[in-house]
Amino acid sequence: MALLDKVPGELKLYIGGIFTLRRRDALKEANITHVLSVLRMPLDDDLFSPFSHHAVQVDDVEDENxxxxxxxxxxxxxxxxxxxxGVLVHW
Structure with a gap:
């Protein structure tokens, strides 16, 4: 999987791993303004600047709600x- 994958369709919705956030040129090109984090780990706030950021702290387990x-x-x-x-959802 590429580091920044667009979800099929017309929406500017992308998925990727946490290291996608280090690809600033790709994020800028995709006009990413919002980042949704779905993982449980300490997150460095500097990593998310200048994006609007929302974190969902969940475990990667089968019975997570x-x-x-x-x-x-x-x-x-x-x-x-x-x-x-654009919105990037990362795990």
Whole structure:
């Protein structure tokens, strides 16, 4: 998988690993304005500057309840898309 993959369709929605955040040129080219983190680990705030950032701290286990986070994550993603930017979801 490439470090920054666009989700098929017209939306500016991308997925990638945490190291995608180090590819500033690719993020700029994709007009990323919002970053959604889905993982449980200490996160360096400097890594997310200048993006709007939302973190969902979950474990990568089979019985993790991701559904409870959907209302907040969906709002965050929609906010980024409605603002004309791109959204990166990383794990």
């Amino acid at each position: 991701l559904l409870e986070h959907f209302p907040a994550t969906n709002r965050f993603i929609q906010e980024g898309l409605d603002g004309g930017g």
